[in-house]
Amino acid sequence: MQEKGLLIVLSGPSGVGKGTVRKEIFSQPDTMFEYSVSATTRLPREGEVNGVDYFFKTREEFEKMIQEDRLLEFAEYVGNYYGTPVDYVRETLDAGKDVFLEIEVQGASQVRKKFPEGLFIFLAPPSLSELENRIVTRGTETEEIVKSRMKAAREEIEMMKLYDYVVENDQVELACERINSIVVAEHCRRERVQYRYKKMLEVD
Numbered sequence: 301m302q303e304k305g306l307l308i309v310l311s312g313p314s315g316v317g318k319g320t321v322r323k324e325i326f327s328q329p330d331t332m333f334e335y336s337v338s339a340t341t342r343l344p345r346e347g348e349v350n351g352v353d354y355f356f357k358t359r360e361e362f363e364k365m366i367q368e369d370r371l372l373e374f375a376e377y378v379g380n381y382y383g384t385p386v387d388y389v390r391e392t393l394d395a396g397k398d399v400f401l402e403i404e405v406q407g408a409s410q411v412r413k414k415f416p417e418g419l420f421i422f423l424a425p426p427s428l429s430e431l432e433n434r435i436v437t438r439g440t441e442t443e444e445i446v447k448s449r450m451k452a453a454r455e456e457i458e459m460m461k462l463y464d465y466v467v468e469n470d471q472v473e474l475a476c477e478r479i480n481s482i483v484v485a486e487h488c489r490r491e492r493v494q495y496r497y498k499k500m501l502e503v504d
């Protein structure tokens with residue numbers, strides 16, 4: 301029987317660098333993962349391509365996906381829906397490939413309930429002041445939104461204890477190396493556990 305792939309979930313507070321780290325991982329020619337393209341109701345930013353960066357949907361289309369149970373998880377984030385199409389995730393895992401999700405924390409906790417065997421990685425900032433600095437420097441948020449994201453970030457950072465690993469995003473390249481190493485180590489660990497059980501069953 302085909303061994304299932306690993307579901308890898310990268311999450312963390314707004315502005316920590318999830319998108320930046322994910323893009324760096326997928327720009328590497330030898331990347332080990334399949335990226336799950338999310339659906340969203342937000343408008344495309346300059347250069348974003350439908351089906352590559354996101355599946356851009358109207359609110360009606362997105363709500364239909366919710367009703368038809370076509371999303372593994374979804375969340376409303378800063379006035380827009382974001383969600384993970386479930387079919388792609390299941391089919392890719394069944395084909396033995398590792399699937400990588402980059403999602404915010406509410407969505408990650410929904411995935412944890414449905415896929416407790418997933419690998420959950422929390423991307424953490426070097427400090428709260430550096431987190432604020434990143435959100436401000438990105439220049440996409442008003443002063444008021446920066447404040448509300450920082451308030452939310454404190455609560456989100458509390459949730460890091462629910463994750464399997466915490467990776468500090470001090471430097472993008474180092475964070476990517478840490479994530480790749482965690483996945484390799486996790487594969488070794490899981491295969492060893494499975495091997496032990498196979499042996500046990502053979503003896504019985």
Ligand SMILES: Nc1ncnc2c1ncn2[C@@H]1O[C@H](COP(=O)(O)OP(=O)(O)OP(=O)(O)O)[C@@H](O)[C@H]1O
Nearest residue numbers: 313314315316317318319320434438469470471472
């Ligand atoms: N290691 C790092 N050092 C310095 N700046 C960084 C680092 N990682 C990301 N950044 C910068 O921080 C800002 C926020 O990054 P990014 O948009 O990837 O965060 P995010 O977690 O995906 O945010 P959101 O959840 O709000 O979409 C960007 O300007 C990015 O260039």
Ligand SMILES: Nc1nc2c(ncn2[C@@H]2O[C@H](COP(=O)(O)O)[C@@H](O)[C@H]2O)c(=O)[nH]1
Nearest residue numbers: 318338339374375382383384402403404407
């Ligand atoms: N719960 C989900 N969150 C998602 C998904 N895809 C992306 N995201 C997160 O949304 C925010 C904003 O993204 P942006 O592209 O508008 O900057 C960010 O934190 C992403 O991680 C998803 O499918 N589900």
